[in-house]
Amino acid sequence: MLEALRIWFHRLTGRRFLCDTCRYDYPGACHRPERPNAVSCPDYRRR
Numbered sequence: 001m002l003e004a005l006r007i008w009f010h011r012l013t014g015r016r017f018l019c020d021t022c023r024y025d026y027p028g029a030c031h032r033p034e035r036p037n038a039v040s041c042p043d044y045r046r047r
């Protein structure tokens with residue numbers, strides 16, 4: 001429920017998720033459960 005609210009909030013404010021611009025945003029590279037909707041991530045690398 002909290003996660004759904006967070007996704008809704010970020011859609012509403014026009015913010016994108018970190019995964020959208022992360023070089024690891026594909027299943028072979030990232031096994032985090034928050035992908036593709038991470039809003040904070042210690043492994044984030046801009047591609």
Ligand code: SF4
Binds near residue numbers: 022024025038042043
């Ligand atoms: S490393 Fe983090 S930001 Fe990158 S795709 Fe995975 S969850 Fe998203």
